[in-house]
Amino acid sequence: MELFQLKVFHLVSEYKSFTAASKSVFRSQSATSYQIKLLEDELETKLFKRIGSKRVELTPEGILFKELTRDLYYKSNSIVEQFASARKKYTDSIVNFCSTGLITCLVIPDVIEKTAFLYPNMKIRIHNPPGEKYFNMLRNNETDFCLGYFDSYPADIMYHEFFNSPWYIVTKDNHPLVNKQDFSLEEMLKYPLIMPSMNSIHRNRFDNYIKSKNLSYTVSIETPDTPANSRVFIMAGMGIFIAVSPWLKYNDITGLFIKDISNILEDTYKIGIIYRKNKIFSSSAKIFLKLLAPDFDGFIA
Known part of the structure; x- marks a missing residue:
């Protein structure tokens, strides 16, 4: 037996109507009837009898079941209300x-x-x-x-x-590196890069790795540490953008050359x-x- 079935049972017994009970729990009448059927199957007895075309009344077994579950029903309602109140306080911060x-x-x-x-x-x-x-x-x-x-x-x-993500280079599909099957980190760094601003963690992470290899690079343009501007500068042919996997997910990559460079840039993002x-x-x-x-x-x- 589930708490929702118990709730439906008590509502039907109070309203003496499947239709009214269904409206109170925002369910169809067939869904409400099905919950009562499941409950009756589990208890192996009929809980309601029809009076006319729209009204129902409890059977003797239904009256007994209502008495036995009355406290549980009201307590369950109280628990739901207390939980909703506590949840609001818990998350209203x-x-x-x-x-x-x-x-x-x-x-x-x-x-x-x-x-x-x-x-x-x-x-x-x-x-x-x-x-x-x-x-x-x-x-x-x-x-x-x-x-x-x-x-x-x-x-x-x-x-x-x-x-954790590998690094990718992203550039226009007519960049000289497009025609090369493989290239080294040194060869890639001969071309200007589109990079985030100096105080960004993304930039610092990349810089530290390049310095550890005793290499250097030139920057064509520094952009704020947001993805929105990057594609504009890439399509303007301003250089290579160093990206991570989420950038590929959230940006239009039409007309771009993209290559995983984890083979030459071992350090991941x-x-x-x-x-x-x-x-x-x-x-x-x-x-x-x-x-x-x-x-x-x-x-x-």
């Missing part, structure tokens, strides 16, 4: 975190959409400070957590990876949850983090 434009626009939009659908009262506040400010914001409780990646972390800062050690997360932050990374285990009971 703000999840507050730092992220880059690229991560916000390309990596986590599905999580944001799911959060808004499941918890409409929850508010989301996203900061986009320079990466070097992340640690102090975490220490000062100015943000619940941050999304990004650094090569190293202080002892009081924790990291949990939830996203990583994103993780960055948070203060022993951080006690708000209820809204816990909800968001579990939707973002179900395996995240940084919660303190």
